[in-house]
Structures are given as structure tokens and as C-alpha cells.
Amino acid sequence: MDAGRASKAVNERLAAAVGGKVEGGAGSGPKVVFESISREDFRRWLDDHEDELRHWEYEPVTADSGRVIVYSFPSKVHESTAGGIMLDILKHVEDAGNSTELMKTFRMQYAPTINVGDRDQEPNGSLTPTAADIDAFPNLIVEIAHSQSWNNLVAKLERWMGPNTTVQVAIGVKVDRPNRRIILLQRDGQGVVRTEVDFAVGDPAPISFPLRALYHGVALPDALVGHEDDPIWIDLVWLRGEIDRFP
Known part of the structure; x- marks a missing residue:
């Protein structure tokens, strides 16, 4: 997934998670931010969206990509x-x-x-x-x-x-x-x-x-x-x- 194209979808998903609209409700389990993204693209996304995403976890899935999840939001x-x-x-x-x-x-x-x-x-x-x-x-x-x-x-x-x-x-x-x-x-x-x-x-x-x-x-x-x-x-x-x- 290209980080630039994903930004709008990611922001919508994060907003839903904060509001408890993601399946399971806010804070009840991991929220998927990126289903699949390269490590380099995710780094660029973080650089372009400083402080928008915290407490993230990057989980390698293949040699070239992984998924990004959050377990909870900053508190x-x-x-x-x-x-x-x-x-x-x-x-x-x-x-x-x-x-x-x-x-x-x-x-x-x-x-x-x-x-x-x-x-x-x-x-x-x-x-x-x-x-x-x-x-x-x-x-x-x-x-x-x-x-x-x-x-x-x-x-x-x-x-x-x-x-x-x-x-x-x-x-x-x-x-x-x-x-x-x-x-x-x-x-x-x-x-x-x-x-x-x-x-x-x-x-x-x-x-x-x-x-x-x-x-x-x-x-x-x-x-x-x-x-x-x-x-x-x-x-x-x-x-x-x-x-x-x-x-």
C-alpha cells in the first residue's frame, strides 16, 4: 500500500477507533491501521504525519511488508x-x-x-x-x-x-x-x-x-x-x- 494514498483511509479508521466504532470498540483489542505496508513506506508516513499516530506496532508479515496495529491510544x-x-x-x-x-x-x-x-x-x-x-x-x-x-x-x-x-x-x-x-x-x-x-x-x-x-x-x-x-x-x-x- 502506498502511504500517501492510504492517509485518508487511515485517518478515518483512527477516528472510528477513537469513537469506538471499530469492531470490538475502542481499547478492547488491536486496531489495524495498515493491513499491508512496507517498512520504508510506513517510515515515510510517520515522517509526514508526525504525532498523528502513537503506540503503533509494526508486525512483519513478509520479507517486504507488514501490518501496523495499535493496542490503545495515548493516555x-x-x-x-x-x-x-x-x-x-x-x-x-x-x-x-x-x-x-x-x-x-x-x-x-x-x-x-x-x-x-x-x-x-x-x-x-x-x-x-x-x-x-x-x-x-x-x-x-x-x-x-x-x-x-x-x-x-x-x-x-x-x-x-x-x-x-x-x-x-x-x-x-x-x-x-x-x-x-x-x-x-x-x-x-x-x-x-x-x-x-x-x-x-x-x-x-x-x-x-x-x-x-x-x-x-x-x-x-x-x-x-x-x-x-x-x-x-x-x-x-x-x-x-x-x-x-x-x-
């Missing part, structure tokens, strides 16, 4: 949860080095389009050292899922941690009740360590990863020398409270 809980996690991580970095200037050692982005090998992906949030090359992979990825299944979320995180990337930490959060769950994937040598925790109720223990993972590929700031192995904690009781602010 406050997606953006607030991803932003809250990243800001909390940066606060831990500041505290470790006792300097607010350390905030400037990262680029925090929402929804950058990134090539992971057989497809492009768009995370809900990412942190990249400002000292890294402009086209470097982020060291940390955050994904927030609502309508998306747990298995689909995990598969997306595994692609972030695949051999075609240098992502060091990938965090996925399922926010819908009563299935609140978090997964943290972290590179450890040649392998990937996985931590999964249900945090819908109770007093779950925090999860963590070492500070050095955030600065992979660049020199550690002087203020953080000696703190390479300091744990960066994510408090799951705090995270649950952040999510609970939204209906």
Missing part, C-alpha cells in the same frame, strides 16, 4: 507512568552523585522510532546518555501496556534486548487492574537477566538494576565514580500509587 496513565519511572530513576542518579547537574547527562525521550532489526519500535520512554552518539540506542527503555497482552509486552521488551541493539535495561509495566505486573530485563554479560513482580496488592519488594547500566558506552561522570554498582530502585508501592491516580 495520561501511559505518559505519566513512563515519565514518573524515568524521573524517579534520574532522581536516584542525582542522589548518588549529590548533584542536580547529573540530570543533564541524559536525553529523556518519549516515543522515538528505533530500528531493532526486523522492524521499527516506539517505546513509551527512553533514556540515552547525552555523551553518546546522536544515533546511539537508548540505554534504558520503558514500555507501558494497558489493552496489550502481557505476552505481547514481554515479546516487545525481548526485541529491545535482542542482538541488534545495545539497550541495557528494558522495563515493562502492565497497568490495568487487577493484573498489575512489572518486568525488568537487564543485560548481564552475554545474557539477559529477567525479574517479574506482581504488584497489584500487598507490599511488593522494589526491583533494581546497577547505575552503571545507564552510562553504558560513555564515561561515567566524575561525581559518580565509585557508585557504578549502586542500585537504582523502583519502588512498586509508589508505582502502584502513581497508577491509581488515574481511573
Whole structure:
């Protein structure tokens, strides 16, 4: 499908999905945006329609084309949860080095389009050292899922941690009740360590990863020398409270 010719049809389909007119209703399952489109044409479409489509998934079908779907549309809980996690991580970095200037050692982005090998992906949030090359992979990825299944979320995180990337930490959060769950994937040598925790109720223990993972590929700031192995904690009781602010 040619991306230019498809634009009107895509806009109509998205409008219908937002209004709940797509089969299954808005938010009840994936909405097909493009049944078949080449990866290159979809990239061009995204460039021409900046910010019109978010939370998309490109699923390769053949060697030359794939389909594009969305599981849910941007919401406050997606953006607030991803932003809250990243800001909390940066606060831990500041505290470790006792300097607010350390905030400037990262680029925090929402929804950058990134090539992971057989497809492009768009995370809900990412942190990249400002000292890294402009086209470097982020060291940390955050994904927030609502309508998306747990298995689909995990598969997306595994692609972030695949051999075609240098992502060091990938965090996925399922926010819908009563299935609140978090997964943290972290590179450890040649392998990937996985931590999964249900945090819908109770007093779950925090999860963590070492500070050095955030600065992979660049020199550690002087203020953080000696703190390479300091744990960066994510408090799951705090995270649950952040999510609970939204209906």
C-alpha cells in the first residue's frame, strides 16, 4: 500500500477507533491501521504525519511488508507512568552523585522510532546518555501496556534486548487492574537477566538494576565514580500509587 494514498483511509479508521466504532470498540483489542505496508513506506508516513499516530506496532508479515496495529491510544496513565519511572530513576542518579547537574547527562525521550532489526519500535520512554552518539540506542527503555497482552509486552521488551541493539535495561509495566505486573530485563554479560513482580496488592519488594547500566558506552561522570554498582530502585508501592491516580 502506498502511504500517501492510504492517509485518508487511515485517518478515518483512527477516528472510528477513537469513537469506538471499530469492531470490538475502542481499547478492547488491536486496531489495524495498515493491513499491508512496507517498512520504508510506513517510515515515510510517520515522517509526514508526525504525532498523528502513537503506540503503533509494526508486525512483519513478509520479507517486504507488514501490518501496523495499535493496542490503545495515548493516555495520561501511559505518559505519566513512563515519565514518573524515568524521573524517579534520574532522581536516584542525582542522589548518588549529590548533584542536580547529573540530570543533564541524559536525553529523556518519549516515543522515538528505533530500528531493532526486523522492524521499527516506539517505546513509551527512553533514556540515552547525552555523551553518546546522536544515533546511539537508548540505554534504558520503558514500555507501558494497558489493552496489550502481557505476552505481547514481554515479546516487545525481548526485541529491545535482542542482538541488534545495545539497550541495557528494558522495563515493562502492565497497568490495568487487577493484573498489575512489572518486568525488568537487564543485560548481564552475554545474557539477559529477567525479574517479574506482581504488584497489584500487598507490599511488593522494589526491583533494581546497577547505575552503571545507564552510562553504558560513555564515561561515567566524575561525581559518580565509585557508585557504578549502586542500585537504582523502583519502588512498586509508589508505582502502584502513581497508577491509581488515574481511573
